[in-house]
Amino acid sequence: xxxxxxxxxxxxxxxxxxxxxxxxxxxxxxxxxxxxxxxxxxxxxxxxxxxxxxxxxxxxxxxxxxxxxxxxxxxxxxxxxxxxxxxxxxxxxxxxxxxxxxxxxxxxxxxxxxxxxxxxxxxxxxxxxxxxxxxxxxxxxxxxxxxxxxxxxxxxxxxxxxxxxxxxxxxxxxxxxxxxxxxxxxxxxxxxxxxxxxxxxxxxxxxxxxxxxxxxxxxxxxxxxxxxxxxxxxxxxxxxxxxxxxxxxxxxxxxxxxxxxxxxxxxxxxxxxxxxxxxxxxxxxxxxxxxxxxxxxxxxxxxxxxxxxxxxxxxxxxxxxxxxxxxxxxxxxxxxxxxxxxxxxxxxxxxxxxxxxxxxxxx
Amino acid sequence: xxxxxxxxxxxxxxxxxxxxxxxxxxxxxxxxxxxxxxxxxxxxxxxxxxxxxxxxxxxxxxxxxxxxxxxxxxxxxxxxxxxxxxxxxxxxxxxxxxxxxxxxxxxxxxxxxxxxxxxxxxxxxxxxxxxxxxxxxxxxxxxxxxxxxxxxxxxxxxxxxxxxxxxxxxxxxxxxxxxxxxxxxxxxxxxxxxxxxxxxxxxxxxxxxxxxxxxxxxxxxxxxxxxxxxxxxxxxxxxxxxxxxxxxxxxxxxxxxxxxxxxxxxxxxxxxxxxxxxxxxxxxxxxxxxxxxxxxxxxxxxxxxxxxxxxxxxxx
Ligand SMILES: Nc1ncnc2c1ncn2[C@@H]1O[C@H](COP(=O)(O)OP(=O)(O)OP(=O)(O)O)[C@@H](O)[C@H]1O
Ligand SMILES: [Mg+2]
Numbered sequence: 001x002x003x004x005x006x007x008x009x010x011x012x013x014x015x016x017x018x019x020x021x022x023x024x025x026x027x028x029x030x031x032x033x034x035x036x037x038x039x040x041x042x043x044x045x046x047x048x049x050x051x052x053x054x055x056x057x058x059x060x061x062x063x064x065x066x067x068x069x070x071x072x073x074x075x076x077x078x079x080x081x082x083x084x085x086x087x088x089x090x091x092x093x094x095x096x097x098x099x100x101x102x103x104x105x106x107x108x109x110x111x112x113x114x115x116x117x118x119x120x121x122x123x124x125x126x127x128x129x130x131x132x133x134x135x136x137x138x139x140x141x142x143x144x145x146x147x148x149x150x151x152x153x154x155x156x157x158x159x160x161x162x163x164x165x166x167x168x169x170x171x172x173x174x175x176x177x178x179x180x181x182x183x184x185x186x187x188x189x190x191x192x193x194x195x196x197x198x199x200x201x202x203x204x205x206x207x208x209x210x211x212x213x214x215x216x217x218x219x220x221x222x223x224x225x226x227x228x229x230x231x232x233x234x235x236x237x238x239x240x241x242x243x244x245x246x247x248x249x250x251x252x253x254x255x256x257x258x259x260x261x262x263x264x265x266x267x268x269x270x271x272x273x274x275x276x277x278x279x280x281x282x283x284x285x286x287x288x289x290x291x292x293x294x295x296x297x298x299x300x301x302x303x304x305x306x307x308x309x310x311x312x313x314x315x316x317x318x319x320x321x322x323x324x325x326x327x328x329x330x331x332x333x334x335x336x337x338x339x340x341x342x343x344x345x346x347x348x349x350x351x352x353x354x355x356x357x358x359x360x361x362x363x
Numbered sequence: 364x365x366x367x368x369x370x371x372x373x374x375x376x377x378x379x380x381x382x383x384x385x386x387x388x389x390x391x392x393x394x395x396x397x398x399x400x401x402x403x404x405x406x407x408x409x410x411x412x413x414x415x416x417x418x419x420x421x422x423x424x425x426x427x428x429x430x431x432x433x434x435x436x437x438x439x440x441x442x443x444x445x446x447x448x449x450x451x452x453x454x455x456x457x458x459x460x461x462x463x464x465x466x467x468x469x470x471x472x473x474x475x476x477x478x479x480x481x482x483x484x485x486x487x488x489x490x491x492x493x494x495x496x497x498x499x500x501x502x503x504x505x506x507x508x509x510x511x512x513x514x515x516x517x518x519x520x521x522x523x524x525x526x527x528x529x530x531x532x533x534x535x536x537x538x539x540x541x542x543x544x545x546x547x548x549x550x551x552x553x554x555x556x557x558x559x560x561x562x563x564x565x566x567x568x569x570x571x572x573x574x575x576x577x578x579x580x581x582x583x584x585x586x587x588x589x590x591x592x593x594x595x596x597x598x599x600x601x602x603x604x605x606x607x608x609x610x611x612x613x614x615x616x617x618x619x620x621x622x623x624x625x626x627x628x629x630x631x632x633x634x635x636x637x638x639x640x641x642x643x644x645x646x647x648x649x650x651x652x653x654x655x656x657x658x659x660x661x662x663x664x665x666x667x668x669x670x671x672x673x674x675x676x677x678x679x
Binding site: 047050051052071072073074077078079081082083085086087088089098099102103132146150 | 562564565567568569570571572573574578582583586587675677678679
């Protein structure tokens with residue numbers, strides 16, 4: 001168990017910059033999930049922490065020790081790969097003990113660790129089998145077992161569940177969460193899946209184009225995204241965005257106005273008249289109930305019914321679509337004209353530089 | 364659900380089915396029979412005949428084989444050729460294939476530059492004609508105008524030089540090594556292709572487990588390409604016991620000095636077509652060819668039963 005510190009980390013392949021000045025501090029025992037669109041450099045960052053790829057600049061510290069020049073096996077990490085990467089010519093037991101042989105762990109100790117990991121992961125029956133005779137979920141558990149027996153300071157997972165079917169993914173997710181509770185080790189986990197990120201993470205790191213956009217607890221990211229990218233990336237369906245301008249400023253309040261929605265007052269001191277803004281509201285926060293400061297009106301084009309709720313695709317007066325999640329008897333019919341409201345705390349405002357405009361609502 | 368093939372064929376009229384089979388299988392069967400099965404059967408048949416000076420042929424059963432293996436006049440050169448052939452094969456197995464594996468391992472190292480260049484250079488001799496290879500090496504190693512002795516002298520090892528191709532003791536091994544030099548590209552390429560099939564994540568996993576390149580090669584890569592290595596061994600075996608051209612182009616059909624480089628291929632050639640004072644004897648030649656066929660057959664069967672069945676292919 002150890003903390004992990006990444007400072008000014010860069011990675012370039014020729015002229016392309018894959019990671020650009022990444023800074024990240026991960027506390028001892030923390031479960032950190034990296035999310036971001038495909039190609040944003042999540043795997044690259046993970047592989048650099050593992051020592052599989054070298055850095056073009058910057059430092060990585062594990063347990064306070066700089067590890068830049070250390071080989072993967074000397075860094076006190078273990079990695080679980082997306083394809084499991086089990087050795088096909090070794091049985092499960094051998095797969096787990098193989099690495100220990102080369103790091104000087106005595107045979108009795110190896111057996112003890114394998115037995116313990118097998119018990120934890122319910123692999124006892126499978127120890128003599130070969131990877132080809134295992135199901136996908138079992139292989140995944142063996143891969144995790146191989147990581148556990150190394151007793152690493154930091155676990156690295158690269159999309160470990162993406163090859164499993166939906167049901168297995170949920171149960172393995174729970175297992176990983178349990179494992180973290182048991183082992184209390186530091187974990188860095190890469191995923192595409194927002195639900196995985198939200199459920200597993202102590203903190204989520206949102207990456208985009210080789211940069212970290214925001215680091216925060218799952219609900220912080222959801223309720224207070226730091227910028228437009230995070231706002232659009234976290235949450236499904238994605239947040240609705242409305243173009244807006246500051247109409248007037250008086251008494252610590254800015255009047256925000258734009259095509260398609262009702263103007264409202266924003267309690268903030270940082271805006272000037274004429275500033276360009278983007279207003280964001282999540283579909284699940286748009287309701288037809290009580291009046292709110294934010295209101296948007298349009299004609300319902302399409303309703304997707306999911307059962308407990310429905311998604312209404314609504315066309316505004318300025319001919320743009322937005323989505324609202326509606327429940328029960330509020331569900332409108334296609335062709336109907338409807339008004340949707342949102343509470344002040346659910347309205348996110350971003351300035352011209354895409355950064356969140358902090359308001360008194362945030363408190 | 365689509366109908367199964369056996370259902371469809373069962374419902375077909377017999378004539379139509381026969382026509383269909385003939386259409387799809389006929390050409391392959393015809394060509395294979397004409398160019399592979401017929402010559403083999405004809406050769407075996409011929410080996411049971413003998414010809415008298417007037418040109419007539421008489422059926423003699425297995426008498427030719429008795430002569431070949433029992434009559435010292437025939438059996439001595441036959442066993443000599445067979446023994447030389449074994450040495451020829453052993454040199455390939457012990458030199459060509461390990462070098463091929465090692466080269467493939469080096470080529471597959473991550474971050475090696477000029478990969479394509481090395482690959483081409485090492486494969487180049489394989490694409491040369493055997494006649495050219497034989498001729499060049501003859502020139503290189505010639506004690507009169509060869510560059511070998513000069514090259515050795517230049518590095519102070521002139522005393523090591525010997526007319527290797529001309530000495531009974533070293534001619535066969537020298538020829539084997541020339542053949543190794545020419546064909547080392549084939550095991551290299553086959554094993555290199557197999558190594559490329561190993562997923563990168565597996566190698567990464569081994570690195571995380573603390574293995575260096577050398578150990579990764581021996582503990583991970585090598586076991587995973589074992590099926591290809593065994594395939595290469597079989598190809599080597601078949602090619603070596605059918606070899607002829609290199610010996611013929613360097614040493615001629617007499618495979619000198621004093622038959623020191625005589626292998627089954629050259630022995631067969633002299634028997635069948637004749638050479639200098641020896642008259643060609645097609646029926647005895649056929650017997651030699653048949654024995655060669657059975658040697659290779661037995662070798663392959665041993666391989667299939669003893670090795671192939673224990674080797675597992677790995678899916679990644
Ligand atoms: N060897 C390389 N040479 C050049 N570019 C590379 C190399 N390896 C990766 N990249 C680039 O680095 C970027 C980040 O890749 P990376 O694999 O880290 O993405 P990722 O965030 O893990 O994406 P995904 O979610 O699809 O796995 C990609 O744009 C990729 O094209
Ligand atoms: Mg990736």
